Amino acid sequence: MTSATQPVVKLGLQLLRGPAGAVLVMTAIFVVATLAFFAINGREAVSLFQEMVMGAFGDSYSFSETLVKTAPILLTALAVALPARLGLISVGGEGQLYLGALFGTGAVLAAVDQPGWILMPLMLAGSMAGGALWGVIPGLLKTRLGVNETISTLLLNYVGILLVSFVVHGPWKNPNSLGWPATIEFPAGAILPQFFDTRVHMGLVFGIVAAIVLHILVTRSRWGLGLQVSRSNPRVGATAGISYERNVLIVMAVGGLLAGLAGIAEASVIQNRLQDGLASGYGMTGFLVAWLAGQHFLRIIPLSVLMGGLLASADSLQLYAQLPKASADILQALLFIIVLAVASLWARRSNI
Amino acid sequence: MEYFTTELLTLLFAALRSATPVLAVVLGEAMTQRSGVINLGVEGQMLLGAMTGFAVASVTGDPWLGVIAACCAGIALSMVHAILVLGCGANQIASGVAVLILGGGLSAYYGTPFVGDKIDALGNLNHTFVSDIPLLGEFLGPITPTVLITLLAIPAISIFLFRTRTGLRWRSTGESQDITRNLGHNPTYYQLAAIAFGGLMSGFAGAALAVDYTANWVEGMTAGRGLVAVGLVIVARWNPWYALPAALLFGASEALNLKLQSWGVDISPYLLATLPYMIPLSVLMLSYRGLRASGGGMPAGLRVVFQSAR
Numbered sequence: 001m002t003s004a005t006q007p008v009v010k011l012g013l014q015l016l017r018g019p020a021g022a023v024l025v026m027t028a029i030f031v032v033a034t035l036a037f038f039a040i041n042g043r044e045a046v047s048l049f050q051e052m053v054m055g056a057f058g059d060s061y062s063f064s065e066t067l068v069k070t071a072p073i074l075l076t077a078l079a080v081a082l083p084a085r086l087g088l089i090s091v092g093g094e095g096q097l098y099l100g101a102l103f104g105t106g107a108v109l110a111a112v113d114q115p116g117w118i119l120m121p122l123m124l125a126g127s128m129a130g131g132a133l134w135g136v137i138p139g140l141l142k143t144r145l146g147v148n149e150t151i152s153t154l155l156l157n158y159v160g161i162l163l164v165s166f167v168v169h170g171p172w173k174n175p176n177s178l179g180w181p182a183t184i185e186f187p188a189g190a191i192l193p194q195f196f197d198t199r200v201h202m203g204l205v206f207g208i209v210a211a212i213v214l215h216i217l218v219t220r221s222r223w224g225l226g227l228q229v230s231r232s233n234p235r236v237g238a239t240a241g242i243s244y245e246r247n248v249l250i251v252m253a254v255g256g257l258l259a260g261l262a263g264i265a266e267a268s269v270i271q272n273r274l275q276d277g278l279a280s281g282y283g284m285t286g287f288l289v290a291w292l293a294g295q296h297f298l299r300i301i302p303l304s305v306l307m308g309g310l311l312a313s314a315d316s317l318q319l320y321a322q323l324p325k326a327s328a329d330i331l332q333a334l335l336f337i338i339v340l341a342v343a344s345l346w347a348r349r350s351n352i
Numbered sequence: 353m354e355y356f357t358t359e360l361l362t363l364l365f366a367a368l369r370s371a372t373p374v375l376a377v378v379l380g381e382a383m384t385q386r387s388g389v390i391n392l393g394v395e396g397q398m399l400l401g402a403m404t405g406f407a408v409a410s411v412t413g414d415p416w417l418g419v420i421a422a423c424c425a426g427i428a429l430s431m432v433h434a435i436l437v438l439g440c441g442a443n444q445i446a447s448g449v450a451v452l453i454l455g456g457g458l459s460a461y462y463g464t465p466f467v468g469d470k471i472d473a474l475g476n477l478n479h480t481f482v483s484d485i486p487l488l489g490e491f492l493g494p495i496t497p498t499v500l501i502t503l504l505a506i507p508a509i510s511i512f513l514f515r516t517r518t519g520l521r522w523r524s525t526g527e528s529q530d531i532t533r534n535l536g537h538n539p540t541y542y543q544l545a546a547i548a549f550g551g552l553m554s555g556f557a558g559a560a561l562a563v564d565y566t567a568n569w570v571e572g573m574t575a576g577r578g579l580v581a582v583g584l585v586i587v588a589r590w591n592p593w594y595a596l597p598a599a600l601l602f603g604a605s606e607a608l609n610l611k612l613q614s615w616g617v618d619i620s621p622y623l624l625a626t627l628p629y630m631i632p633l634s635v636l637m638l639s640y641r642g643l644r645a646s647g648g649g650m651p652a653g654l655r656v657v658f659q660s661a662r
Contacts, residue, residue, distance in 0.1 A: 089445050145640045150392070150445055151583045152636075155629045158576045166622035284453055291446050324464060326571075329457030336450040337432060344440040 022346040029338045034331055048321060055316040056309030062316070064198035068270070070308035071200075072097065072279055074207035075262035076286025077293070077300045078214060079135070079255035083149070084295040085218055086244075086251050087231045092138060092153030093259045094283025095160030096131040100260020101267040102164050103130025105183055105274040108190045109172060116189025123190050123264060131260015132253040134160055139252030143245040149252075157283065168275050182275035192268050203265030208301060210258055215297040227251070259283070281329070285311070288336050294343075307332070363607050365494065369565060371603025372499045373398070373557040373574075377581035378588055378595040379505055380553025386513065386590055387539075387546035388526040388653025392448030393433050394554040395578030396455020401426040401558025403459035403466070406569040410469040418471070419498070419559040426555020427548050429455055434547045438540050452578075460571045473567045474498065498560035505553075509592040522546065526651035554578060577602070580632050587632070587639045590651065598635075605631040 031049075038045040056066050076093030083090040104127030111122050134156060141147035165181075167173075174184045192202040218224035227247055230237040234244035266279045289307050293299035314328035377394050384391050401422035409418030429451060436447040476496045513519040522542050525532045529539040561577070562569050580602055587601070588594040605627040613621055 091449065141637060141640075145637050147637055147640045148586075151579070151586075152633060154392075154579045155576070155583060155633050158629045159626045162622050162626045166620045169622060170620050284449070287449060288453070324461050326457045326460035326464075329453055330461055333450055333454035333457055336446075336453065337436065340436055340442040340447055340450060341440045344436070344442040348441050 019346075022342055026339050026342045029342065030335050033334045033338065037327070037330065037334070043321075043323075048317070048323070051321065052310075052313045052317060055313030061198075062312065064196070064200050065312040065315070066305065066309040067200045067204055068198075068308070069311045070304045071203035071207055072262035072266060072282040073285050073289055073307050073311075074211065074300060074304035075203065075258045076283050077289040077304055078207065078210055078286075078297065079131075079259040080287050080290035081293065081295040081297060081300060082214060082218075082255045082258075083248075083251045084290065085224075085227045085231065086247055088142070088248065088251065089150045090135070090138065090153045090252065090255060091150055091287055092134060092156055092256070092283070093286045094279075094281075095153065095157035096134040096256040096259035097263035097266070097279055097283055098157075098160040098164045099134040099256075100127035100131035100263030101274055101278055102160075102167065102263075103127055103133075103260070104264030105167075105172070105267055106130075108186055109183065112184075112187060112190075114189070119187070119189040120192075123268070124261065127260045127264035128257040129260070131256040131258070131263065133256070134260075135252035135254075135256020136249055139249045142252075143248050164274065164278060165276055172274065174273075180275075182271075182273045185272050186268055190268055191272070192265055194269060199269060201265055201269040203262060203269070206261050206265075207258070207304070211297045211301050218297070259286070285332060288332060291336070292339050363604070363611060366607040366610070367600055367603035369494065369496070369499060369603070370606045371599040371601075372502050373561040373565065374577050374581050374584065374602045375595060375599035376498075376502045376505070376553045376557035376560060377578050378584050378599050379502070379509055379592055380550040380557075381582055382585045382588060382590050382592060382595060383509060383513070383522075383553075384546045384550035385585055385654055386523055386526045386651055387543045388529065388651055389437060389543050389547055390444050390448065390582070390654060391430065391433050391451070391547060391550055392445060392579065392582060393430065393451025393455065394448075394550060394581060395574060395576065396452040396459075397426040397429045397551055397554040398455070398558040398561070398574045398578045399459040399572065400429050400455040401555030402562035402573060403463040403558070403569055404555075405559035406469070406471060406562040407463065407466045409471040409563050410466055413472060415472050415474045415563050418563045419474075419556065422559035422563070423552050423555045426553070426558065427551040429458075430547050430551025430554070433551075434544055437547075438543055456572065463569055463571060466569050467571070469569070471563065471567055474564045496564050498556070498564045501556075502560065503596075506592050506596060513592065523651070526653045528652060557581075576629065580629065583632055583636050586650075587635050589639075601635055602628055602632055 034052075035045040035049055038048045055062055057063055076097060079093045079096060080090055104123045107122040107126030108119065111119050114122075138147070138149045138152040138156060141152050142149045168183060169181045172183045174180075174182055176184075194201045218227065226237065226240075226242040229240065230242050230244045230247050237244055262282065263278065267274045271278065285307055289300060289303050293303050310331060311328055314323065314325060314331075317323040317327075318325050377398060381391065381394055404425035405418040405422030407418075408421035409415045412418075432454065433447050433451045436442040436450070437444050474497050476494050513523065521532055521535070521537055522545075524535075525539040525542040525546075532539040532542065557577075558574070561574065566573070581599070584595070584598040584602065588598040609624045609627045612619065612624055617624075
């Protein structure tokens with residue numbers, strides 16, 4: 001080895017000891033774990049893995065479906081990452097998503113005869129209000145009574161899903177749907193704009209813009225600094241006029257609002273109506289992505305695309321390779337476990 | 353009047369039966385938390401236990417083998433949490449959610465072939481000496497073995513925790529790992545045992561649900577019972593004796609839900625189905641008020657967990 005290349009090698013090794021090395025190790029272990037999972041279940045592991053990658057990013061249609069899945073994951077991940085800035089662990093993305101769909105649909109049904117320029121803003125406002133409500137409730141329980149937000153958000157998820165079931169089986173059921181529990185089809189004015197003749201919709205834009213805005217707000221603004229102070233020591237924050245309680249409500253409401261947007265986008269663009277099983281699992285996937293990203297808003301964007309790819313390819317493999325849908329859950333969980341393990345060990349090692 | 357008493361007693365025993373899986377999880381999770389570890393993965397462990405128990409009962413034809421297999425499955429999955437939390441030092445909440453997703457995925461993946469199978473139930477106390485007890489015999493009859501085992505676990509856990517030397521060290525680990533270490537014991541061993549016991553009880557709870565209570569396997573059938581149980585541990589103040597009334601709260605809400613529907617009350621079944629979540633949540637709110645004032649017996653080691661996001 002010449003002396004000229006030595007600094008480069010040294011730098012490379014240094015990078016490998018840092019976060020880049022951790023990511024490499026995580027990726028390698030995850031690929032091996034996925035192959036092992038396929039092999040254990042008697043599949044042609046390598047070819048199935050190739051198909052999985054192709055199913056997510058192989059052609060423009062696959063990639064568009066990946067982006068369709070990306071939108072709700074991105075929005076629900078932001079709904080986890082923002083409260084985490086205050087040290088809150090919210091697992092309520094799922095319920096907030098359902099409440100957003102519920103309130104947004106309510107607005108559509110109430111103003112169904114109005115033109116699009118009235119209907120669309122009403123629908124979006126409704127969905128944001130619904131999601132924010134499902135974020136503020138655990139926020140209030142936390143600030144007023146001290147109820148742990150993780151438990152209250154988890155329980156409220158089930159309530160939110162049941163409330164949607166209630167309206168689509170009951171008061172909002174379309175009388176002409178031949179017994180199928182769903183609302184009427186949304187009018188054209190209540191369908192969010194889509195791009196390039198695909199199902200990729202405005203929800204993705206909302207998510208990306210929100211991630212960038214939140215990143216700037218949290219890293220550059222007074223309010224963002226206030227969150228940091230509040231988190232590390234609420235009492236110090238209080239002496240500087242920063243109310244921990246008010247910040248809890250704000251981050252929970254804004255997080256819920258974003259997840260609510262994801263809900264109405266699913267109902268409007270993907271289902272064209274409100275019905276049961278609106279978006280099962282996006283909330284949990286969002287939680288996972290937020291943690292994988294280390295609660296960092298900008299890192300959430302590419303990770304949501306990757307996770308969207310996993311879900312989209314699982315959908316297509318279910319069709320073409322009879323791979324059960326649950327395998328997507330198993331692979332997500334494996335990825336989460338591997339990342340948690342490697343990141344924690346890496347952090348521990350660098351502390352020594 | 354007699355009609356009313358009968359209805360009330362029926363409701364109470366129905367509540368006890370539907371509370372049993374939750375009670376088992378509350379007992380196990382209370383023991384886990386007593387050592388200073390919280391495990392949200394109990395929901396996933398319960399699901400995997402339910403699926404494994406049902407599958408083994410279906411294949412072998414012996415429901416008791418199913419119960420044992422369910423316990424093993426619960427312990428096995430809980431070890432993922434143990435490795436992440438104790439071995440790698442990962443965040444407990446995140447690790448719990450990972451276990452939750454894994455348990456849900458595994459049980460859905462491997463449980464599909466067993467959907468719709470018929471299994472032999474564990475049986476109940478009908479036609480035993482219990483039936484001859486005047487008045488109460490009629491209500492005690494439908495009690496099943498998992499109910500009895502879970503109820504017997506209460507005094508057993510209580511004696512272990514409060515009357516034995518090991519139980520004392522178990523509790524001291526949850527208050528301060530340093531104390532246990534200074535006494536010459538390894539706190540990690542106690543936490544490992546605590547997580548495994550939580551796994552055992554949640555796996556058993558799954559069996560109580562799938563092999564005994566419903567004799568059926570459906571994907572995602574626990575429907576948040578494990579998570580409700582984690583909340584109810586706080587209501588029960590980490591005390592095995594209070595676990596019974598806390599779990600009965602869930603059982604009563606579920607029994608009430610079914611009862612109201614059978615009476616033809618004109619409320620949507622979907623709204624009634626929110627009761628088993630709303631009632632525990634409401635009581636949780638009340639008990640947090642007390643908790644704030646007095647500390648309410650929360651293991652000191654848990655406070656740290658509850659107050660860190662990463």
